[in-house]
Amino acid sequence: MRELIENALKGHRADYIEIRIEESQSTHIGYRGRELEDIAITSGRGGNVRAAFKGGWGFACFNDLSNLRDKVSQAVQQARMVGKEKTQLVPIETVVAVVPPEVTKDPGRIPLAEKKALTDQYCDALWSVPGIQTSSTSYGDGRKHIYFGNSEGAYIEQESVDVVLHISAVARDGGDVQQTSLSLGSNGDYGSIEGLHKEAEEIARKAVNLLKAPQIQGGEYTVILDPVLAGVFIHEAFGHLSEADHVYEDQRLKDIMLLGKRFGGPHLNVIDGAAIPGLRGSYMYDSEGVPSSHTYLIREGVLVGRLHSRETAAKMGESPTGNARAISYNFPPIVRMTNTFIEPGEASLDDLLAEVKDGIYAANWFGGMTSMEMFTFSSGESYRIRNGRIAETVRSVMLSGNLFSTLHNLDAVANDLSFNQGGGCGKGGQFPLPVSNGSPHIRIRNCLVGGS
Amino acid sequence: MEKLLARAAEVADEAEVYWVSRQDTPVLFEANRLKSLENRDTSGLALRIIKNGRLGHSSTNNTEDVDGLIARVLETVPFGAEAKLEMPSTQSYPHVDVYDPQVESISFDDMVQLGQSLIDGIRSRFSEVLCEARIGKSLGKMRLINSRGCDVSYKKTSFGVSVEGSLIRDTDMLFVGEGRASCRLNKDLAPIISDVLEQLELGQEIVTAPSGDVPIIFTPRGVASILVWPLMAALNGKTLLQGASPLEGKLGQRVLAEGFSLWDDPTTPYASGSRLCDDEGVPSRPLPLINKGVLSNFLYDLQTAGQARKASTGSASRSLGSLPAPSSSVILVGEGDVAYKDMLSDVKEGIIIDRLLGAGQSNILGGDFKANVLLGYKIEKGRIVGRVKNTMVSGNVYEILNDLRGVGSEAKWVWGYLKAPHIYCGKISVATSN
Numbered sequence: 001m002r003e004l005i006e007n008a009l010k011g012h013r014a015d016y017i018e019i020r021i022e023e024s025q026s027t028h029i030g031y032r033g034r035e036l037e038d039i040a041i042t043s044g045r046g047g048n049v050r051a052a053f054k055g056g057w058g059f060a061c062f063n064d065l066s067n068l069r070d071k072v073s074q075a076v077q078q079a080r081m082v083g084k085e086k087t088q089l090v091p092i093e094t095v096v097a098v099v100p101p102e103v104t105k106d107p108g109r110i111p112l113a114e115k116k117a118l119t120d121q122y123c124d125a126l127w128s129v130p131g132i133q134t135s136s137t138s139y140g141d142g143r144k145h146i147y148f149g150n151s152e153g154a155y156i157e158q159e160s161v162d163v164v165l166h167i168s169a170v171a172r173d174g175g176d177v178q179q180t181s182l183s184l185g186s187n188g189d190y191g192s193i194e195g196l197h198k199e200a201e202e203i204a205r206k207a208v209n210l211l212k213a214p215q216i217q218g219g220e221y222t223v224i225l226d227p228v229l230a231g232v233f234i235h236e237a238f239g240h241l242s243e244a245d246h247v248y249e250d251q252r253l254k255d256i257m258l259l260g261k262r263f264g265g266p267h268l269n270v271i272d273g274a275a276i277p278g279l280r281g282s283y284m285y286d287s288e289g290v291p292s293s294h295t296y297l298i299r300e301g302v303l304v305g306r307l308h309s310r311e312t313a314a315k316m317g318e319s320p321t322g323n324a325r326a327i328s329y330n331f332p333p334i335v336r337m338t339n340t341f342i343e344p345g346e347a348s349l350d351d352l353l354a355e356v357k358d359g360i361y362a363a364n365w366f367g368g369m370t371s372m373e374m375f376t377f378s379s380g381e382s383y384r385i386r387n388g389r390i391a392e393t394v395r396s397v398m399l400s401g402n403l404f405s406t407l408h409n410l411d412a413v414a415n416d417l418s419f420n421q422g423g424g425c426g427k428g429g430q431f432p433l434p435v436s437n438g439s440p441h442i443r444i445r446n447c448l449v450g451g452s
Numbered sequence: 453m454e455k456l457l458a459r460a461a462e463v464a465d466e467a468e469v470y471w472v473s474r475q476d477t478p479v480l481f482e483a484n485r486l487k488s489l490e491n492r493d494t495s496g497l498a499l500r501i502i503k504n505g506r507l508g509h510s511s512t513n514n515t516e517d518v519d520g521l522i523a524r525v526l527e528t529v530p531f532g533a534e535a536k537l538e539m540p541s542t543q544s545y546p547h548v549d550v551y552d553p554q555v556e557s558i559s560f561d562d563m564v565q566l567g568q569s570l571i572d573g574i575r576s577r578f579s580e581v582l583c584e585a586r587i588g589k590s591l592g593k594m595r596l597i598n599s600r601g602c603d604v605s606y607k608k609t610s611f612g613v614s615v616e617g618s619l620i621r622d623t624d625m626l627f628v629g630e631g632r633a634s635c636r637l638n639k640d641l642a643p644i645i646s647d648v649l650e651q652l653e654l655g656q657e658i659v660t661a662p663s664g665d666v667p668i669i670f671t672p673r674g675v676a677s678i679l680v681w682p683l684m685a686a687l688n689g690k691t692l693l694q695g696a697s698p699l700e701g702k703l704g705q706r707v708l709a710e711g712f713s714l715w716d717d718p719t720t721p722y723a724s725g726s727r728l729c730d731d732e733g734v735p736s737r738p739l740p741l742i743n744k745g746v747l748s749n750f751l752y753d754l755q756t757a758g759q760a761r762k763a764s765t766g767s768a769s770r771s772l773g774s775l776p777a778p779s780s781s782v783i784l785v786g787e788g789d790v791a792y793k794d795m796l797s798d799v800k801e802g803i804i805i806d807r808l809l810g811a812g813q814s815n816i817l818g819g820d821f822k823a824n825v826l827l828g829y830k831i832e833k834g835r836i837v838g839r840v841k842n843t844m845v846s847g848n849v850y851e852i853l854n855d856l857r858g859v860g861s862e863a864k865w866v867w868g869y870l871k872a873p874h875i876y877c878g879k880i881s882v883a884t885s886n
Contacts, residue, residue, distance in 0.1 A: 026773075037533055037775070038509065038774055038775045040509045041527060043510075043517065043524070044513050044514070045512075045513060056487070058490070059490040059491070060490070060492070060493070063494055063496065063514065064493070064495075078491065081560060082488060112531065133694070134694035170696050172695070175698040175818060175850065176818055177698065250582055252620035253620055256623060332490075369810045370809075371809050371826050373623070375809070398822040402842055402885075448842065448885040449883070450844040
């Protein structure tokens with residue numbers, strides 16, 4: 001493959017060219033209710049070429065891998081039709097490497113019958129709870145082998161193995177329908193989705209209990225977020241705006257996202273990094289062949305870094321961070337998060353609760369979105385906080401905030417950091433990209449909550 | 453394909469081969485400048501079989517890998533779902549316009565020119581706006597053959613123009629945008645430009661949103677972003693079979709206000725979602741879903757229809773890697789007789805919803821939604837006075853559509869998949885932070 005890629009790269013008139021070839025195989029098992037709906041094994045093979053000329057880009061993707069050289073010529077020709085300025089890519093060390101997958105318990109070695117039996121058991125666990133109307137249980141795994149080479153002489157082979165499990169339960173009372181869910185994922189460990197029978201049962205029980213829970217009145221509340229939801233919060237509320245491709249061509253946004261500017265209190269530290277091993281957003285090299293890193297975005301409340309591709313780093317005069325990621329060969333790499341988290345502080349959850357007379361404790365995630373300035377994220381389950389204690393269950397809440405005020409209102413960070421591995425992030429049509437989010441419990445004052 | 457089908461038919465009771473290919477060529481603008489030209493050439497094969505009463509499925513985009521495809525489908529079929537379907541035999545199909553040779557022949561240069569004119573048109577009035585634009589054309593081909601003799605194929609073009617603009621002042625970010633797509637080439641940018649300019653103009657002034665329960669007008673985009681999806685989920689035969697549809701048992705009954713009608717019509721000429729047959733080879737036909745407030749049909753594919761002892765409504769949709777499932781194609785919301793300006797003048801204090809953020813995060817099945825207003829305006833004494841922000845709305849789609857005050861007289865396309873008028877309703881709950 002190396003020879004094939006290197007030969008195809010030779011002798012074109014472009015500033016930069018890269019080729020990516022991808023082979024994949026994936027398994028999916030899906031249940032709707034108690035019934036098996038879909039069981040499939042899918043194999044894929046495809047590739048792409050990206051070329052830069054005078055700042056313009058050409059991109060071609062294909063399934064037919066023959067005549068690779070012609071595909072390179074096509075991408076180069078496209079780039080030449082666009083480019084009128086100057087190609088800027090931050091220089092990096094040329095890497096030649098073969099990266100084996102990080103595998104603890106390889107799902108590829110588990111027989112299909114065993115995967116199905118496990119999914120069956122989770123289904124049974126859900127349905128052991130009376131009052132369930134329907135459910136969805138889905139298991140997926142995939143192995144990907146990526147061959148990457150560029151015109152600077154880099155050649156990297158990377159293999160990765162991903163496992164995901166998604167369980168959701170729906171309870172219904174007349175027109176009232178309530179849903180709860182659980183999403184887990186792992187970089188190469190089938191074991192991480194085993195033994196969750198109790199959790200599946202719990203999900204179902206919560207859905208049934210939600211039917212009885214009251215809605216809360218919309219308005220501003222003090223909220224405490226559990227580590228899962230706090231992770232989604234930092235991803236949506238801040239993470240996306242730290243992606244330099246939103247900022248690098250936009251002078252007004254550059255002024256807003258000026259390094260050194262204060263975004264929160266001194267207890268707030270936010271990091272993104274694929275270099276942290278063993279998490280779902282971890283990797284050695286990004287889709288441009290840049291080594292992964294560990295980047296402080298906010299340190300002691302002050303903006304100190306952002307996430308880059310080679311182009312955004314060059315154009316902003318900052319260091320590369322290895323955050324250019326492509327979800328598959330169908331897309332060019334764009335700046336993405338990896339493992340994003342709030343560093344733990346010193347307080348305990350009880351300390352955070354003690355100062356709240358009336359508020360909301362929101363846990364688990366249902367979803368999250370951002371428009372940069374404004375964002376929303378919703379909880380899987382919620383409770384009222386009364387006089388410093390977690391009290392009755394209430395209907396799931398949707399929380400909404402504004403980048404410029406909500407982080408300042410984040411007034412306490414607990415000491416119990418944990419990561420949620422079940423997330424899939426979407427941007428520019430590339431969804432779901434494996435990422436992880438992490439946080440300890442956090443407290444936010446005056447948070448806007450959508451109510452009944 | 454024939455060879456694959458013949459080999460599959462030897463080892464299975466029934467077999468179906470589905471082939472798709474697609475060539476997408478978008479021109480992309482970033483920060484008001486041409487950024488890249490792309491060409492995406494993808495294709496793939498899916499094989500579905502019925503063996504011993506069970507369904508097996510496998511797919512690949514390596515079209516030479518016939519052996520692998522058959523081996524994998526045989527590996528999955530012993531575990532497969534119980535087959536409740538009979539594959540269609542030879543059918544007669546309606547003529548549906550989905551191909552325009554002009555889309556195939558438009559050049560990159562012309563597309564670049566269109567994108568530049570679009571951005572220039574917007575910046576001629578608001579020079580500080582940063583635009584991202586996409587001018588894209590595509591050619592899709594599909595062929596389906598099965599062991600009962602069905603052999604259907606078609607090709608379809610698609611042409612789309614979209615633009616997203618951002619205007620940042622201090623820490624206020626205003627996001628505007630509009631797009632259009634159809635199977636036909638359309639170089640008329642004026643409607644898109646004027647729509648975006650209107651959003652920018654109305655968005656200049658930021659005002660405090662009213663709070664509590666207020667009357668609401670949904671723009672066609674607003675209808676698309678919140679009102680339609682919970683209904684489509686409830687109208688899906690699959691949701692119904694699971695017992696999770698709030699519309700269960702209400703066929704033939706009035707479920708929404710009389711002024712509200714909804715169809716799925718894959719025969720609509722040149723609409724992006726149109727097609728002569730669905731992804732299982734069942735002929736397309738217009739399907740009334742809600743007729744003057746009365747529930748008339750649910751959407752079925754072959755398998756769900758078999759389970760429900762109904763006939764397929766020709767609503768199967770599939771991506772290469774997964775089994776077909778019921779889905780809408782082209783959603784049409786019926787027009788009413790109220791002019792938009794008359795809706796406006798009827799409101800003393802209320803809001804207009806154009807775009808929402810996070811609407812899909814709520815309990816869609818029950819029709820409940822809570823969302824942040826990404827683009828919305830305040831109405832005072834029949835006039836739009838400015839844009840609202842840091843505002844959340846919540847409500848229930850069924851309650852809202854039973855509280856209709858008026859349906860607009862002029863439906864508009866939202867992208868290429870949905871056509872809807874303005875919809876004016878009695879109340880929505882609004883919460884805002886200062």
